[in-house]
């Protein structure tokens with residue numbers, strides 16, 4: 001099987017919510033020489049986006065989404081273990097990331113964190129449904145260069161705005177980034193975030209620019 005077919009098999013297995021087939025397809029892709037990151041970034045992320053679309057069209061329901069989220073996390077964890085340890089790039093900066101209070105969505109945030117890590121950022125993940133003060137405390141503790149906040153719902157986007165206000169109030173000068181399904185570049189501008197990124201690949205590019213590495 002070629003690379004595209006191997007990736008497609010991973011994507012299809014996740015959309016079908018077939019955990020056994022998904023794990024096997026991941027193994028097959030790895031054995032076929034596909035990089036673990038590419039499997040996460042392309043196949044798994046695409047599948048989850050499709051699942052999101054199916055949910056929005058009423059063709060998939062919440063219990064199925066929960067299964068999808070669960071098996072995607074298992075597959076991601078397995079693939080992360082396969083990222084070669086010698087792929088340690090030069091350290092670019094320190095990044096604190098989390099999903100704001102009231103919001104339990106953490107799949108995309110997890111993908112962003114993984115990609116930042118393998119690209120040279122020291123990443124501190126403060127989790128999901130995280131009180132804003134926790135972002136601030138962690139940023140102070142690790143002297144963060146960037147704080148990134150994820151929000152997937154229109155109701156929780158306001159947490160990103162409040163986080164930026166709180167960081168400023170507490171005198172932190174780190175850069176801020178926002179992302180997630182609900183926010184936009186326009187929202188980022190409106191709330192005074194330094195940057196918005198639409199997906200994990202873009203998040204890495206933007207983060208590198210913010211720390212002056214590109």
Ligand code: B12
Nearest residue numbers: 052069103104105106107108148150153154179180199200
């Ligand atoms: C999976 C999912 C769930 C799972 C979450 C599991 C988990 N552990 O994450 C479960 C089933 C728990 C869930 C629950 C709910 N969900 Co939900 N969920 C989704 C779904 C289908 C997919 C989200 C996802 O994982 N996408 C795949 C990832 C890879 O993409 P992503 O998150 O967008 O992340 C990418 C980018 O956004 C970006 N990014 C993400 N974070 C960050 C952060 C930074 C700093 C940067 C730079 C970039 C970045 O990079 C990522 C990778 O490329 C979306 C539909 C959708 N279209 O988004 C609904 C959706 C987000 N959910 C929704 C809702 C309403 C809910 C519930 C309220 C449902 C309910 N009625 O009970 C609850 C929320 C409870 C709560 N308090 O949070 C709505 C939100 C509507 C809105 N606009 O406000 C959506 C849009 C579905 C819909 N159309 O109704 N959900």
